[in-house]
Amino acid sequence: MSATVHHLGRDSAPSLEPIMSLVASDMNQVNSVILDRMQSEIPLIPELAGHLIAGGGKRMRPMLTLAAAKLIGYAGTRHFKLAAAVEFIHTATLLHDDVVDGSDLRRGKAAANLIFGNPATVLVGDFLFSRAFELMVEDGSLKVLKILSNASAVIAEGEVNQLTAQRKIDTSEDRYLDIIGAKTAALFAAASRISAVVAECDEEVELALDSYGRNLGIAFQLVDDAIDYSSDRETMGKDAGDDFREGKVTLPVILAYARGSEEDRKFWKDAIIGHKSSDEDLGRATGLLRSTGAIDDTMSRARHYGQRAIDALGIFPSGKAREAMTEAVEFAISRAY
Amino acid sequence: MSATVHHLGRDSAPSLEPIMSLVASDMNQVNSVILDRMQSEIPLIPELAGHLIAGGGKRMRPMLTLAAAKLIGYAGTRHFKLAAAVEFIHTATLLHDDVVDGSDLRRGKAAANLIFGNPATVLVGDFLFSRAFELMVEDGSLKVLKILSNASAVIAEGEVNQLTAQRKIDTSEDRYLDIIGAKTAALFAAASRISAVVAECDEEVELALDSYGRNLGIAFQLVDDAIDYSSDRETMGKDAGDDFREGKVTLPVILAYARGSEEDRKFWKDAIIGHKSSDEDLGRATGLLRSTGAIDDTMSRARHYGQRAIDALGIFPSGKAREAMTEAVEFAISRAY
Numbered sequence: 001m002s003a004t005v006h007h008l009g010r011d012s013a014p015s016l017e018p019i020m021s022l023v024a025s026d027m028n029q030v031n032s033v034i035l036d037r038m039q040s041e042i043p044l045i046p047e048l049a050g051h052l053i054a055g056g057g058k059r060m061r062p063m064l065t066l067a068a069a070k071l072i073g074y075a076g077t078r079h080f081k082l083a084a085a086v087e088f089i090h091t092a093t094l095l096h097d098d099v100v101d102g103s104d105l106r107r108g109k110a111a112a113n114l115i116f117g118n119p120a121t122v123l124v125g126d127f128l129f130s131r132a133f134e135l136m137v138e139d140g141s142l143k144v145l146k147i148l149s150n151a152s153a154v155i156a157e158g159e160v161n162q163l164t165a166q167r168k169i170d171t172s173e174d175r176y177l178d179i180i181g182a183k184t185a186a187l188f189a190a191a192s193r194i195s196a197v198v199a200e201c202d203e204e205v206e207l208a209l210d211s212y213g214r215n216l217g218i219a220f221q222l223v224d225d226a227i228d229y230s231s232d233r234e235t236m237g238k239d240a241g242d243d244f245r246e247g248k249v250t251l252p253v254i255l256a257y258a259r260g261s262e263e264d265r266k267f268w269k270d271a272i273i274g275h276k277s278s279d280e281d282l283g284r285a286t287g288l289l290r291s292t293g294a295i296d297d298t299m300s301r302a303r304h305y306g307q308r309a310i311d312a313l314g315i316f317p318s319g320k321a322r323e324a325m326t327e328a329v330e331f332a333i334s335r336a337y
Numbered sequence: 338m339s340a341t342v343h344h345l346g347r348d349s350a351p352s353l354e355p356i357m358s359l360v361a362s363d364m365n366q367v368n369s370v371i372l373d374r375m376q377s378e379i380p381l382i383p384e385l386a387g388h389l390i391a392g393g394g395k396r397m398r399p400m401l402t403l404a405a406a407k408l409i410g411y412a413g414t415r416h417f418k419l420a421a422a423v424e425f426i427h428t429a430t431l432l433h434d435d436v437v438d439g440s441d442l443r444r445g446k447a448a449a450n451l452i453f454g455n456p457a458t459v460l461v462g463d464f465l466f467s468r469a470f471e472l473m474v475e476d477g478s479l480k481v482l483k484i485l486s487n488a489s490a491v492i493a494e495g496e497v498n499q500l501t502a503q504r505k506i507d508t509s510e511d512r513y514l515d516i517i518g519a520k521t522a523a524l525f526a527a528a529s530r531i532s533a534v535v536a537e538c539d540e541e542v543e544l545a546l547d548s549y550g551r552n553l554g555i556a557f558q559l560v561d562d563a564i565d566y567s568s569d570r571e572t573m574g575k576d577a578g579d580d581f582r583e584g585k586v587t588l589p590v591i592l593a594y595a596r597g598s599e600e601d602r603k604f605w606k607d608a609i610i611g612h613k614s615s616d617e618d619l620g621r622a623t624g625l626l627r628s629t630g631a632i633d634d635t636m637s638r639a640r641h642y643g644q645r646a647i648d649a650l651g652i653f654p655s656g657k658a659r660e661a662m663t664e665a666v667e668f669a670i671s672r673a674y
Contacts, residue, residue: 042501092463118437122433122459123493123500133489134486136486137483140479149467149471150471156461159460160382160457160464163460164379
């Protein structure tokens with residue numbers, strides 16, 4: 001599943017290391033803003049927010065903002081605050097997701113709602129979301145505010161759309177792509193784009209970065225959905241089969257259902273409405289996903305979007321930033337599953 | 338409890354009618370924006386939002402925005418969108434409150450979370466919140482964005498503060514005032530103030546309107562807290578004693594606890610941690626609230642803030658708008674309890 005590695009003439013497996021090095025010193029600035037602005041006189045707020053924010057996570061979205069700034073040669077500092085705003089929006093949606101999904105684990109730790117309860121988790125999410133807008137207002141770009149308020153509305157719509165599709169085996173691939181385009185890719189796109197706004201680049205540059213982030217986001221989510229059926233608590237930070245047990249109709253399931261026999265389809269129908277959620281059922285599901293090629297083809301779709309992300313960088317001069325951003329995509333689509 | 342009525346030389350009880358007439362035609366404009374902008378391709382969003390938005394509610398906050406515009410003679414239309422944004426922020430917090438409190442009733446109807454479930458209720462709240470920011474961005478005033486993003490963060494902080502104080506009988510009056518100043522009064526203040534911003538009034542005008550809204554908000558909440566111990570489903574749209582059963586330490590309880598005998602205090606401690614929540618216990622609580630004068634004095638505190646709201650209007654010329662805004666305060670503090 002690392003077909004694209006040789007393509008780039010690299011010897012080792014692709015990694016996030018180059019993009020992390022590229023932005024390491026800038027990320028320290030972003031982290032200070034994050035730590036500074038998650039504070040509040042109400043102690044529960046930094047405590048709960050810190051559980052998630054300090055507790056790991058790759059800071060993928062702020063990383064995109066910072067990498068994009070390097071790519072276009074932006075030498076200012078405005079994007080530090082905006083990258084922190086992006087991370088706050090993301091953290092707010094994760095907190096609300098944990099309440100929505102009734103999650104047990106997040107990033108390998110107990111999910112915030114389990115420790116602090118649903119009420120506090122909802123409200124601290126609201127706080128971080130408001131704080132994100134305060135940061136954007138301080139920066140003062142109405143264009144950035146427009147991009148991120150729109151992305152936020154789209155994310156919420158995508159989450160509701162996903163909720164409505166839950167336990168519906170007849171969800172189409174198109175609808176599924178709409179959902180992940182909204183709930184995941186919209187913020188990747190906005191995070192990549194906003195550096196071009198503060199650097200006052202041409203529209204063409206903005207759109208290329210938007211496309212990079214959006215396609216990377218879709219690829220990223222598709223791989224996550226494939227991994228959900230194969231990985232374990234240690235490597236993924238959550239349990240395998242969570243999507244299955246929650247009746248989430250992700251692309252692997254859509255493909256396996258479309259390609260299955262009558263008997264297989266009956267199994268999927270029962271499983272997705274929640275009548276089959278034992279470990280044995282999960283085993284059968286995983287078997288069907290592999291035998292129908294549903295997992296392989298989900299990965300193949302992911303590579304398609306990954307390649308589009310890489311090609312969107314074509315207008316930029318080659319160099320360390322572009323290489324690192326390219327390898328980040330390669331990494332996303334070559335993760336173990 | 339209508340001591341201030343004669344003060345104004347009015348014959349009938351104060352009512353919201355004058356302020357509602359004052360803004361009636363403008364409110365139609367705001368309602369169109371609200372109805373237009375709560376739409377989404379995901380049908381569950383307008384369905385759930387409409388349950389609350391179309392389902393009554395006095396639109397107090399947008400009313401303040403519109404009345405303030407009349408008071409200062411603003412002749413533009415920008416405040417229609419902003420008033421809708423304020424109502425969206427308010428609706429989002431109500432939806433999240435219903436999840437946080439596990440409410441059964443809201444505005445006399447089943448609360449959204451009971452009908453649509455917690456997940457959808459959280460997410461549609463997020464959607465409305467994002468949509469509010471989109472409306473503000475369209476208007477384009479960074480100053481308004483600053484006021485309302487700050488108010489939103491303060492509201493969330495106030496809600497978390499309230500959650501932390503829940504079931505804590507030793508909550509002080511000061512802390513309680515901090516809580517309602519944040520969770521209720523901040524949005525009243527912002528709603529009143531933003532018309533002065535779009536009308537480009539002097540800072541003095543902005544601050545007077547902020548003070549009017551803030552003090553009215555505190556008065557309003559104090560009266561609500563008194564009413565919670567006395568009203569019923571028909572007049573209040575929710576059950577009497579909800580605060581009691583949820584262990585909310587509101588001002589009536591703070592005063593009754595401070596003034597109670599050892600035995601009374603033991604009752605309050607047990608009740609607030611949740612060991613006394615029968616109808617009989619509620620009856621005893623209500624008796625203590627009356628015998629200690631806690632309810633009367635909560636109303637008296639409300640009148641204090643109400644009077645400050647009225648006095649904040651002192652810099653404005655007398656006329657229909659100022660009279661209507663004054664009577665709105667009189668109404669708030671004279672509601673039956």
